[in-house]
Amino acid sequence: MEKIKKLFNMILALLQYPFKKGIFKDKNIWLIGGHSGDIYDDNSKFLYEYILKNHKEIDIYWVIDKNSKVKDKIPGNKLIKGSVENYLYYYNAEVVIFSHAPSADIAPYNFAVPVLNRFHKKTFKVFLNHGAISFKKRKPMNARFKNLIDELMRSYNMATAISDFEKNIMVNEWGMDNEAVCVTGCARQDNLPLNKKPASRDILYMPTWRDWIKFGDKKFTDTEYFSNIMLFLNDEKLNEALEANDVNIKFYMHHLMHEFIDDIKENITGKRIKFLDKDVTLADEITSSAANITDYSGVAMDFMYMDRPILFYQFDVEKYKEEVDSYIDLDNEMFGDVAYNKDQAVDKLINIIESGFEVTESQRIARNKFFRYNDNGNCERIYHCIVEKLNK
Structure with a gap:
């Protein structure tokens, strides 16, 4: 039932799309999310807060699940995942940024729907990953979807890595484009103190x-x-x-x-x-x-x-x-x-x-x-890499 409702909202947003172009004219809309809209944490959170603070020229929106308990903790503009408004903003977005997948974090099911998936191809897609590539080999939860997921990952315009070790895995094992993978560091690690004693012994x-x-x-x-x-x-x-x-x-x-x-x-x-x-x-x-x-x-x-x-x-x-x-x-x-x-x-x-x-x-x-970098400058590098690739 929930899938049908989201499909209905996609179509409704598509019908509104040509009549609401004026609302979005001259806006630089970026959508960002993570953990299926349930949790406000991880790489997406820290890049979002960096952009909110340092780049007012960007209209950035956090995509959140309607049942999330952390909605009130999130600063700035929010969109309810799977709503008509969510899809309408997605159709007019310049950039989408996610830690897991665009369908899970940004616009449910859109990439898999014929005709509507043209918007997936149109947006600039940035994959942050939700953590370091280390102790878990990537595999789909359902083996039947492996080829679809591989194709989806190859469609990403940009992905971040923390080291050449990570980049080699993303390119040589995941099949991602070498030029798309930027060794920038991990956004969430900008929040980690360097050369500083912890606040507790816990x-x-x-x-x-x-x-x-x-x-x-x-x-x-x-x-x-x-x-x-x-x-x-x-x-x-x-x-x-x-x-x-x-x-x-x-x-x-x-x-x-x-x-x-x-x-x-x-x-x-x-x-x-x-x-x-x-x-x-x-x-x-x-x-x-x-x-x-x-x-x-x-x-x-x-x-x-x-x-x-x-x-x-x-x-x-x-x-x-x-x-x-x-x-x-x-x-x-x-x-x-x-x-x-x-x-x-x-x-x-x-x-x-x-x-x-x-x-x-x-x-x-x-x-x-x-780690290639250890300087708390990861969000800045990620932002500049996005802008540089957009300008190309």
Whole structure:
């Protein structure tokens, strides 16, 4: 029903299009969004706020889902995703910017509808990605759509990368145009403090999601994922160390797995384990945290950028390689501290805390490989790259 409603709104906007050209005359309209319009965070958020502040000549609009809980947090102009107004502005936009895909973040289904998809071809499309290309190989959620998604990605006029390592993947493995990929740095990393102590001694734990669990038949509390996380967070030795050193672990369940958060909350025994809401501003939690625990999340790259320690707790590494795989070689290219079971994870995290949050040498060396820039000038580079390509 929702798809039919959006298709109806597309057609209604098309019928209005020739009669409302005057409203948009001489306007430089850019649309931007991310995370399917649900969350206000990540690369899109920081580029949006940079443009709002520094380029008043651009009429920029954030595209938000009507049911999003963060609508009131978003400054500037907003469009409700899938509305007639959304499509009308999309048809008159010069630039669209997105972290996932134009259909998910900007104009639902438009690129796939014959005749109407001419507007997809007309706009200048900028793919920001939603994080560093690192521990998750790109694949469609449904294999039947692989060719369609590959074609869609090749249609993007511009994409950003943080390093030559990333650009090589986007060009040689994803099939993107070499000229379209700009090594600019990651927009959200402009918000990350450099050479500055964190505001707290807290540790941010962000495990990534597993599609074989989310869409599987097994009860969540019977999974290896649940049991290994619980063994770690409830470990008596770890919780004594957290208490003795006045450190909290802030646990953030990936937004695609957040439906299971209560199963973890209800089984936690330690007083130093704190839970973050789905709608929390993750950028604030990242910048205020002294260290990171993850498994295969790209958030580790943000902590490497800030030169703060990372613990990888990879209890299901062989299963992960089989189901997802990684662009970073999980056997030979890892950095920071790596643990494969609960006891290793506990000992290595305690060592990070008691060492005063020292960073490993392997992490410092890796930083030079995975980042071309480390200067908080990424949004400016992205903006100038867009304008330069538009002018061509």
